[in-house]
Amino acid sequence: MNRQAQSVLMALVGGVLLAVTVSGRYTSYVKPGFGPLLLLAGGILVVAGVAALLLSLRDDRRRRAEHGGVPAVAEPVPAVAAAAETGHGSTGAVPAGDEAVLQGGHGHDHDRSRAPWLLLAPVLVLLVVAPPALGAEAVTRNAGSQAVAGMEAVQQPSGAGAEDAAGGTSGGYAFNDGSGHGEGTAAFAKRRPTKQFPPLPAGEDPAIGIKEFVLRALYDADDSVGDTPVTVVGFVAPAGDGWTGGYSIARLAISCCAADATPMRIHVDGTPPYPVDTWVSAVVTARAGTAAQDNDYVPAADVVSMQRVTQPADPYEH
Amino acid sequence: MTSVHQDRDTEPPAGTAHRRRWRPGSLEILGLVLLLALLLRDPLQRWSKVLPSGWSTVFVAICVQATPFLVLGVLVSGVIAAFVPARFFTAVLPRRAALAVPVAGVCGIALPGCECGSVPIADRLMDRGVRPSAALAFLLSAPAINPVVLVATAVAFTAEPRMVWARLVAGLATAVVVGGVWERLGRPEWLRPRVRRPVGDAQGWPAFVDAVRGDFTQAAGFLVIGAAAAATLQTVVPRAFMEHVGGSVVLSILAMAVLAFVLALCSESDAFVAASFATIPVVGKLVFLTVGPAVDVKLVAMQSGTFGRRFAVRFAPLTFVVAVVVGTVTGLLFFGGWR
Numbered sequence: 001m002n003r004q005a006q007s008v009l010m011a012l013v014g015g016v017l018l019a020v021t022v023s024g025r026y027t028s029y030v031k032p033g034f035g036p037l038l039l040l041a042g043g044i045l046v047v048a049g050v051a052a053l054l055l056s057l058r059d060d061r062r063r064r065a066e067h068g069g070v071p072a073v074a075e076p077v078p079a080v081a082a083a084a085e086t087g088h089g090s091t092g093a094v095p096a097g098d099e100a101v102l103q104g105g106h107g108h109d110h111d112r113s114r115a116p117w118l119l120l121a122p123v124l125v126l127l128v129v130a131p132p133a134l135g136a137e138a139v140t141r142n143a144g145s146q147a148v149a150g151m152e153a154v155q156q157p158s159g160a161g162a163e164d165a166a167g168g169t170s171g172g173y174a175f176n177d178g179s180g181h182g183e184g185t186a187a188f189a190k191r192r193p194t195k196q197f198p199p200l201p202a203g204e205d206p207a208i209g210i211k212e213f214v215l216r217a218l219y220d221a222d223d224s225v226g227d228t229p230v231t232v233v234g235f236v237a238p239a240g241d242g243w244t245g246g247y248s249i250a251r252l253a254i255s256c257c258a259a260d261a262t263p264m265r266i267h268v269d270g271t272p273p274y275p276v277d278t279w280v281s282a283v284v285t286a287r288a289g290t291a292a293q294d295n296d297y298v299p300a301a302d303v304v305s306m307q308r309v310t311q312p313a314d315p316y317e318h
Numbered sequence: 319m320t321s322v323h324q325d326r327d328t329e330p331p332a333g334t335a336h337r338r339r340w341r342p343g344s345l346e347i348l349g350l351v352l353l354l355a356l357l358l359r360d361p362l363q364r365w366s367k368v369l370p371s372g373w374s375t376v377f378v379a380i381c382v383q384a385t386p387f388l389v390l391g392v393l394v395s396g397v398i399a400a401f402v403p404a405r406f407f408t409a410v411l412p413r414r415a416a417l418a419v420p421v422a423g424v425c426g427i428a429l430p431g432c433e434c435g436s437v438p439i440a441d442r443l444m445d446r447g448v449r450p451s452a453a454l455a456f457l458l459s460a461p462a463i464n465p466v467v468l469v470a471t472a473v474a475f476t477a478e479p480r481m482v483w484a485r486l487v488a489g490l491a492t493a494v495v496v497g498g499v500w501e502r503l504g505r506p507e508w509l510r511p512r513v514r515r516p517v518g519d520a521q522g523w524p525a526f527v528d529a530v531r532g533d534f535t536q537a538a539g540f541l542v543i544g545a546a547a548a549a550t551l552q553t554v555v556p557r558a559f560m561e562h563v564g565g566s567v568v569l570s571i572l573a574m575a576v577l578a579f580v581l582a583l584c585s586e587s588d589a590f591v592a593a594s595f596a597t598i599p600v601v602g603k604l605v606f607l608t609v610g611p612a613v614d615v616k617l618v619a620m621q622s623g624t625f626g627r628r629f630a631v632r633f634a635p636l637t638f639v640v641a642v643v644v645g646t647v648t649g650l651l652f653f654g655g656w657r
Contacts, residue, residue, distance in 0.1 A: 017385060029383070037386040049531070051527045052528065118538075118540070120351060122545070124351075127356070128366070129363060138371075256584055257383035259380050259548065259549075260590065
């Protein structure tokens with residue numbers, strides 16, 4: 001790919017990035033906090049692309065003037081020629097204007113690197129396919145235990161792992177400590193680890209995230225979501241492992257981009273009122289004692305009411 | 319007048335006797351591809367259904383997420399190319415390799431980005447006369463130990479604050495060990511031949527813009543390969559297989575190392591993913607956090623594109639083994655056991 005095409009492509013990538021960010025579609029791929037970074041990066045790419053295009057046009061004009069209308073054909077520099085022959089012209093290392101050398105000296109190798117063409121792939125995918133946010137299939141694929149690290153049942157059969165660790169070195173439960181300490185299966189059933197949650201938002205059927213609902217259903221000492229109906233927004237997904245029948249209301253939680261999405265699920269009995277991947281807003285209450293190791297700690301909930309909604313501006317939780 | 323580019327691309331080399339047939343320039347092909355894509359949007363959309371569900375979303379997500387960091391990387395690389403004289407690095411870095419490698423590793427703290435951005439910078443550093451082992455130590459340490467990554471790790475592991483320090487030590491140690499090994503065993507011919515920029519030629523802003531253009535299109539091209547590979551592995555391999563290896567310490571460490579390689583997560587988000595693996599012992603999580611920024615499927619693609627394939631087939635396995643061993647030993651020292 002020659003310099004002009006590279007410049008145009010770079011500006012194009014920047015433009016697409018700006019368009020995706022301004023239109024708000026970027027929240028299907030990355031967390032909203034990335035917005036300013038994407039605007040900055042897109043702007044820089046557009047400016048740099050246009051500048052690179054102008055520079056290479058200026059260089060062409062100069063060469064034409066110098067060579068009396070004959071476009072750039074410079075003398076091949078031995079090192080560059082060798083690099084071009086072996087197809088190993090390093091982009092970073094090839095000086096400005098040497099592409100003309102390569103092109104002039106080796107007509108067969110005028111696009112000294114084909115790598116830039118690959119940049120078209122994400123641009124075309126964004127323009128043509130416009131991928132939607134991850135949905136129910138990703139929930140099934142990425143499904144795993146919803147127990148928070150430090151709160152989950154340890155699968156090690158040896159006593160050293162299970163019962164000794166139940167006390168923990170950090171004095172019992174620590175929220176998402178990621179340490180890998182765990183409660184034994186029996187211990188979890190007998191003595192559910194709990195923590196204090198802040199009070200629910202005021203008002204009737206307060207809205208909370210599905211992740212928060214799951215955490216409260218699993219670990220809230222006061223069973224706030226068992227007593228108080230709350231409103232959650234998610235999409236309909238198939239029931240998880242360990243449940244027979246019913247369906248899930250699910251949402252994916254991401255910490256950076258869609259590549260690290262983790263599903264958060266609530267189980268509901270009965271036939272799903274809407275097809276899979278339909279976004280719904282539901283008023284639910286948690287059913288106590290339903291989350292266990294064999295259903296990946298997915299709590300069951302009773303639905304008070306449910307209605308179809310449009311996909312939220314940010315389809316993920318964080 | 320309008321056919322400047324074709325002329326440029328197809329101009330027969332001086333002294334070649336036969337005439338070449340007309341070939342369209344890259345700009346024309348680029349325009350044609352875009353035009354076709356827009357005209358054939360509906361058939362292409364239907365055809366894209368053959369991709370695994372979610373593939374295109376994960377693919378685009380990795381590309382979009384990496385772009386700001388890649389832009390930061392090529393800007394730094396451009397500044398080095400255009401405004402920092404080569405003698406600066408010979409003056410700043412110690413002459414002896416035994417000192418230069420650790421110093422370059424520690425300098426990684428100063429680059430707040432993820433791993434994709436440091437590849438073009440390391441390439442540029444070699445270009446400016448920094449010894450390859452030192453540049454590689456920087457390449458490995460920058461994504462693992464910079465402040466943004468350490469803060470993210472601290473947030474993800476709130477109740478295990480030692481993880482931040484363990485990660486810092488393991489990331490830096492991996493970088494220095496790999497740099498040291500490369501200094502002793504590495505051969506210059508494994509690296510793609512470098513073409514030195516003639517000194518004094520095209521310095522200043524034109525050189526800056528040119529370096530940014532070249533570095534970005536090259537590095538981003540290979541990032542795209544890596545993102546495609548990572549998206550494929552992510553959408554084909556179910557993540558739940560991880561939950562079944564937690565019982566065995568050795569198995570869990572190996573599985574975490576392989577997973578870090580396969581998932582190709584940004585080093586700023588991998589701590590959150592590591593923390594979410596409930597059944598994995600803490601040493602396994604540290605190995606995940608040590609391997610991930612140093613070597614993954616996306617980085618191997620970018621490195622083989624930037625430094626050459628002969629480099630990548632040696633450097634990637636070396637880094638992988640060193641990162642696993644260093645991560646395990648550091649974990650044992652910091653956490654006093656497997657747990």
